[in-house]
Amino acid sequence: MTRLLDVENLTLDFDTDEGRITAVDDVSFSLEAGEIMGLVGESGSGKSVTAKALMKLNASNSIYGENSKITLNLADGPVDIMSLKTAKELQVVRGGAISMIFQEPMASFAPAITIGAQMVEQLLIHTSMSAVKAQEVSIEMLDRVGISDASTRFKQYAFELSGGMRQRAMIAMALSTNPKLLIADEPTTALDVTIQAQVIDLMKDLVKEFGMGIVFITHDLGVIAQTADTVAVMYLGRVVEKGPVRQVIGNPSHPYTQGLIKALPRLDDLDSPLTPIPGDIPSPLERPDGCVFSTRCSSFLGPQCSVSIPTFTPISHDHMVACHIYQEGTSK
Amino acid sequence: MTDTTNTAPTANQQLKEAYFTASQGQLIWQRFKRNKSALAGAWVLIILILSGIFSPFLTPYDATIAGRDKGYLNGAPQVPSFCDDNGCSIRPFVYTYERSRSFKTNFRWVSEEKTELEDRRYLTFFSKGMEYKFLGISFDRHLYGVDKGMIHIFGTDSTGKDIYSRTLTAVNTSMAVGTIGVLIAFFLALAIGGISGYYGGKVDSVLQMLTDTVRTIPNIPLFMALAAFVPDTWSSEERFFFISIVLGLIGWTTLARRIRTHLLSERNQEYVLAAQLCGASPAHVIRRHLLPSFTSYIIVDLVISFPYMILSETALSFIGLGLKDPVNSLGVMLQNVTSADVLLNYQWYFIPVIFFIVLVLAFVFVGDGLRDAADPYADTNK
């Protein structure tokens, strides 16, 4: 397994009317080819902003930190995403080596053009295929994602397809350029749970077949447990815990992760009460100094939590937690 | 720092609380203030409007024939100066002009400036001048004047009327026409657009057909027809109201469409449904939920309609279909500018144009600023 993506110290601020807002703060993670990484967080965690940063898709008032580095390892050498400035330079990655699928499939298909036309357009931009070959490849791709009667669907418009089919069509479109990295931003949130199960299976099959890496963004821990190999839990712009899925979910170490899991209604235990995480997430204008979770943490240790930002401590070989409880030198 | 937690709120907290309890109007005002060009436009607008309202005081002479200077026809602007060859004085002054014609000048009237000391006319302030009525009370003080003769800082036209006085009264007249027109258009648009948008369905279809019909009526032929229809016996005031009303009657269509569109989308909002589920009457829903939601848009639309009204009236009067003397407006003032004589020799006739450009631009900046500031809630849906 080769290292596909390396994100180091990614920091992203937005310059808004209300002041400078930090959306992503010193986020680092890496992804291997053929691996699905889950990026989990609630609203305000910065997970979508992080994903968009991988293709530099954020708004023009975004300010990247000086040490931010995103490296994509492609066949002909590593690409430093931060150094790509113009739209032309970025076109290499956007849609080519990196593809993205979104939460609302209705929103990413142009309503007045057929699905087929959009897929062909994408191929024509990123590859040197002829239009005829592009159509062939697109229909094949539609079939591959499980859309029956692909050649008819190719000529249909987005509104003629059901939600699940639209999402599959979007996956087909994203994969037709054979990207090395697929970013999936809440792809199943808007789908019915029975369709969600199908789409998750599809994505796992496709990873096996195409060998690409997926960054899977969601707030649903259950989906991550079923889909991802590794997971990073984000809160208010920072990664608080990361590691293999089994370990993070089986042995949640950060108080936030523990809180999230406790708050989930579990079907296997109908008697247990639902325990919310107390308090509310602070507004991005009032990020706490020190640990971002300190204002709501039930395991609050003391002044060090409000003052110093915890660094990563390994719980096991690749399971890391950013919490003062585990940091060496802190008494439990 | 664990201090007593119930001390007076910090300045930061007070600011936040102010933001949380700010009503729509207050939020819009805050955003508007941050827009420098809009704020500048607003100041200019206020100054111009006040100048128009107080024009009898601000101008030395009556803008009609009654105030003309027979001795200074087509005169160039007289700029007060402080010093000349004869020495300086604290009081600014202008020169006396003397008209004469003779064989030498081919019997054309020629004005000559007399620069002797005794020909100086000193500027006086708060001087007595011609009487005028303001709010029913007679005054005779004007902002400035000269101790003998007359002063024309923007020059005069072919009959000797002071262009400066005429400019300010023109601003006033155009604003008045605009206001009446906009008000009429507004109420019509509110009624038609409102009913259309709130009820939808067949009512909406019928009213939209009506709106489209009115919208497609070509304006110039309509006005020409109306101008022919207006009897000559009407006084200039009656004519003035007539033009204003007509402008309003054909200007409501765009606003009606906007109100309708806005209502059609707003009435499906969930908070409207919530009120209806309590048995709220349509009147309550309109008053409490729908009207406040588009007040900001309406204000923007009204402000932006003003320049259109003013420019329409100008165009009409310019081609002779609108207002006529003695009612004064920009269009009336421009009626005589098309002759070569004026274009070559009497360029000061165009000074009022600058005023109107500034007025229209001020409206546009304010309108744009309002539009940008309006609907402060647009970005609070996540």
Place this chain on the structure above:
Amino acid sequence: MKRDTLISATDVSVHYPISGGKLFGPKPVVRAVENVTLSITKGSFFGLVGESGSGKTTLGRAMLKAAPITSGVVNFNDGEVNYSLANLDAKELKDYRTRSQLIFQDPYAALSPRMTVRDIIAEPLEIMKLTSSREETDRRVREIATKCRLNLEHLRRFPHAFSGGQRQRISIARALVSEPKFVVADESVAALDVSIQADVLNLLKEIQQEMGLTFLFISHDLSVVAHICDHVAVMYFGRLVETAPTRELFNNPRHPYTKALLSAIPSLDPDAKNLAQKLEGEIPSPTNPPPGCKFQTRCPHAIDICRRDEPQLETIGEEHDVACHRWEELM
């Protein structure tokens, strides 16, 4: 009607006509809800579950008389009044509105952005003229705000000052200020973060017990329903396919759709083997459904009779009803 039923639906259908279709002949309709029969006990927390197109929202609205009842009977009996919702006159409708309310899904769209929180909560009282003075209104607003754990200081603020969870609590306060007997919560926690969701659900449960309310809780999320509801009804394509007390439904689901729904919920255990079926196929067209059972297009157990006869709801256990021809064989 057994045991203190507050509201019951018998053979209720809600059909919406759509434009288009042939010039002559029957106009096409969307059968949003078709022949649903259920009854809700007073004081219970009744869950209505289904995916998109199931008709659950429409049924909920019909039971509030906010959607037209095309056929069937909805009966409301709270001990003081006895209404048949399909035939209410204007006065009875007004009265019914004081006894039933709706909590919306979207906390951002459900609150008028230009009214203060106090005014939003007070609005039902003012519209329905339930109080005689401003002091009384204020008192009741403060009471319900405290019950919903809203800070009284915040009553002066506008909705834009609040987070999703707080707004939802304002929404709940507004629905409850008129002290209704019957409350429909339409996907009221779907738009909330998981950690806030738990908080709001606990609040609903608390208030229900304190005020003796009856809830109809509409949701697509079975795990949420499992924790908070006493009784659950599952809808598919406008029809009721199974209804049972919560524990019974989750331990012994009988309808293939219920089984599929339960197994589709992603488990937190990455190694949990997916025992039950994955559904293939598409849901039928809403205007031209096939005859027989509407689940046949996706059911792995469909046989001839399923394609011919529409299964009727039959009681198979203690308050447990199923609409499936083959429920016994598939046990």
